[in-house]
Amino acid sequence: MYQVLYRKWRPQRFADVIGQPQVTTTLKNELKSGRISHAYLFTGTRGTGKTSCAKILAQAVNCLNPIDGDPCGECEVCKGIRSGNILDVVEIDAASNNGVENIRSLRDETVYTPAEAKYRVYIIDEVHMLSQGAFNALLKTLEEPPAHVIFILATTEIHKIPATILSRCQRFDFNRISVGEISERLDFVAQNEGISLDADAARLIAFMADGAMRDALSLFDRCIGYGNTVTVDIVREAAGLASSEYLYKMADSIVEKDASQALKVIDTLYNASKDMIRLCEEISSFFRNLMLIKTMNNPRDIVPMTDDEFEQAKQMLKKCSLSYIIFVIDTLQSALEKMAKAGNKRIELEMAVVRLCSLSNVDNDDVLARLTKLERAVKSGIAVGAPAERANTSRAAAQPIIQSALNAVNYDEIIKNAKPMEQWHDVLEVLKAYSITIATAFESTKAYISGDYLLIDAKNDIPFKILKQSAQKERMRDAVREVTGKTYKLGPYKKAEEKTPENDELLAFAQNAREAGVNIKINGEEE
Numbered sequence: 001m002y003q004v005l006y007r008k009w010r011p012q013r014f015a016d017v018i019g020q021p022q023v024t025t026t027l028k029n030e031l032k033s034g035r036i037s038h039a040y041l042f043t044g045t046r047g048t049g050k051t052s053c054a055k056i057l058a059q060a061v062n063c064l065n066p067i068d069g070d071p072c073g074e075c076e077v078c079k080g081i082r083s084g085n086i087l088d089v090v091e092i093d094a095a096s097n098n099g100v101e102n103i104r105s106l107r108d109e110t111v112y113t114p115a116e117a118k119y120r121v122y123i124i125d126e127v128h129m130l131s132q133g134a135f136n137a138l139l140k141t142l143e144e145p146p147a148h149v150i151f152i153l154a155t156t157e158i159h160k161i162p163a164t165i166l167s168r169c170q171r172f173d174f175n176r177i178s179v180g181e182i183s184e185r186l187d188f189v190a191q192n193e194g195i196s197l198d199a200d201a202a203r204l205i206a207f208m209a210d211g212a213m214r215d216a217l218s219l220f221d222r223c224i225g226y227g228n229t230v231t232v233d234i235v236r237e238a239a240g241l242a243s244s245e246y247l248y249k250m251a252d253s254i255v256e257k258d259a260s261q262a263l264k265v266i267d268t269l270y271n272a273s274k275d276m277i278r279l280c281e282e283i284s285s286f287f288r289n290l291m292l293i294k295t296m297n298n299p300r301d302i303v304p305m306t307d308d309e310f311e312q313a314k315q316m317l318k319k320c321s322l323s324y325i326i327f328v329i330d331t332l333q334s335a336l337e338k339m340a341k342a343g344n345k346r347i348e349l350e351m352a353v354v355r356l357c358s359l360s361n362v363d364n365d366d367v368l369a370r371l372t373k374l375e376r377a378v379k380s381g382i383a384v385g386a387p388a389e390r391a392n393t394s395r396a397a398a399q400p401i402i403q404s405a406l407n408a409v410n411y412d413e414i415i416k417n418a419k420p421m422e423q424w425h426d427v428l429e430v431l432k433a434y435s436i437t438i439a440t441a442f443e444s445t446k447a448y449i450s451g452d453y454l455l456i457d458a459k460n461d462i463p464f465k466i467l468k469q470s471a472q473k474e475r476m477r478d479a480v481r482e483v484t485g486k487t488y489k490l491g492p493y494k495k496a497e498e499k500t501p502e503n504d505e506l507l508a509f510a511q512n513a514r515e516a517g518v519n520i521k522i523n524g525e526e527e
């Protein structure tokens with residue numbers, strides 16, 4: 001009968017457990033010196049060796065001839081525990097035995113000395129699933145454990161364990177296992193199973209396992225279903241990934257702004273029953289890889305790509321800036337959120353891709369630097385611009401501006417002095433990385449500078465409606481400040497000939513400005 005790999009290759013001694021030296025070394029040392037606790041707590045993400053270590057520990061404390069803290073695996077007790085003939089080691093799945101009566105009956109049992117082994121060991125898996133009552137019952141036992149009883153609690157969700165329980169246990173944290181260690185272990189298993197496993201394929205499996213050896217072995221198992229030679233393509237196929245060729249084509253279409261080609265790829269993969277969410281995740285992680293390559297000193301060890309793919313990616317990087325890559329990831333991530341909620345997944349993906357293809361490339365990495373600075377500042381609530389900025393917000397300092405609005409005599413004067421703002425495009429790029437919605441609304445606008453004013457020329461009133469919302473207005477102000485180092489009053493730009501002669505021009509300007517969220521007061525107006 002075929003035994004799945006992850007069961008077949010369960011570590012039998014601490015030496016076989018990979019990637020958890022903080023657990024295995026400590027446990028071995030304690031066992032060697034006979035310091036045995038009555039309650040252990042193993043926590044960490046799934047598939048990292050918690051149950052395996054619990055089983056090893058249960059054998060090690062009972063083994064007749066322990067070797068250096070490890071169970072011998074040969075003696076009657078080791079064999080009996082492993083085959084399940086010795087009933088003194090009990091495994092309980094708390095997910096299905098979470099009631100108070102389950103723990104009470106367990107407690108009643110603990111008073112009896114073990115039948116064949118030295119210690120009665122209770123391994124309680126998924127312990128966070130216990131009910132409140134069950135935890136209380138367990139706590140009573142942990143407070144006064146019989147000398148011959150050992151509890152090993154295992155959980156992926158440590159935050160759900162009551163502090164009273166935690167304080168009674170010796171805690172061990174299991175880490176995600178590194179790509180290198182997982183690939184090595186896969187190699188070892190492959191050799192023993194007589195399977196040829198390409199190095200790139202092992203790495204890809206390891207990357208996809210996200211730190212869990214169990215997931216790696218399960219995926220490897222599925223690959224073996226295709227035959228005794230496991231290549232990258234087989235891994236991709238077994239994992240339901242788009243072939244690397246399609247993925248590259250997709251990314252290239254985005255970088256090259258070729259919406260038509262991108263949509264064709266989606267169509268092909270859709271027809272081949274690929275999951276659209278999975279595809280979107282893949283494109284997103286492809287761009288994440290680009291981001292890592294662009295940013296890190298030694299990306300090769302971190303980036304889950306074959307050597308060929310890595311070279312291709314480096315070529316692709318020549319065509320796009322870091323800020324653009326981040327923008328792509330951001331857009332795909334929000335598409336993923338929408339896809340998860342509801343709606344037509346394919347359409348969401350198509351819209352995201354078309355949007356990415358229709359934007360001009362942000363070629364200036366300075367934008368990113370500015371953005372990062374800005375984000376940090378916004379988070380910490382610190383104003384970014386020149387020190388003079390802050391003064392502007394105070395009432396007293398606002399006065400000269402109001403005055404200057406009045407002294408500017410009239411609207412025509414302001415317009416006359418208005419000069420096209422050369423950095424407007426940069427401002428919009430900063431905005432774009434911030435909020436695509438705002439940036440899009442301002443896409444075809446122009447801006448003029450006149451003294452303290454930044455006047456926006458728009459064909460419709462949507463930009464001004466946006467600026468009426470104080471959060472959006474702040475973003476615009478911040479973007480302007482990031483680019484120019486100055487804070488401007490925002491206002492609408494209207495060509496001189498468009499002004500309505502029957503209105504007081506200055507009042508009209510003030511009104512417009514107020515609609516755009518700029519607070520201008522005109523003499524004689526109510527406070």
Ligand SMILES: Nc1ncnc2c1ncn2[C@@H]1O[C@H](COP(=O)(O)OP(=O)(O)O)[C@@H](O)[C@H]1O
Binds near residue numbers: 009048050214
């Ligand atoms: N640290 C590890 N070293 C070697 N194999 C491991 C490790 N962690 C998990 N495995 C593999 O995954 C399988 C399941 O691991 P398990 O110990 O049940 O994980 P957990 O209890 O943390 O979810 C094991 O049988 C083994 O094949």
Ligand SMILES: [Mg+2]
Binds near residue numbers: 050051052125154
């Ligand atoms: Mg487990």
Ligand SMILES: [Zn+2]
Binds near residue numbers: 062066071075
């Ligand atoms: Zn033994």
